Amino acid sequence: MDTAQSPTESGLPGFPQSPSEFDADPRVAFSKVDEKFLLEAEDGAEFEWDGALRRWIPVVGIVPFSHHYHHEEAMPPLHPRP
Secondary structure, eight states, X not given: OOOOOOHHHHOOTTSOOSHHHHTTOTTEEEETTXXXXXXXXXXXXXXXXXXXXXXXXXXXXXXXXXXXXXXXXGSOOSSOOO
16 A cells, blocks of 8 residues: 655645754744744745644734735824824
C-alpha cells in the first residue's frame, strides 16, 4: 500500500513539510510570542505551522477598521464632537 500523500493532502507545494527543514527556508520564522512557526509566501499570504496536523494553515487576519477607508480624514470620528 502506498502511503505517499499528494501535495494537497500533505500541505502546500513548495513549502517545507518538516520542522527540520524550516531553518533552511528564509520564508519561515519562529514567533516567540505565539510559540509558532510562521511562513510568508511570495504573494504575501501568511501561514502558521500546526504541529499536530503537520501542515501549514492559512492565517486569517482581521483588517483594522481604518483600512476600510481610503483616507484617514474620511474615517468617522469615534466620539462625535459637540
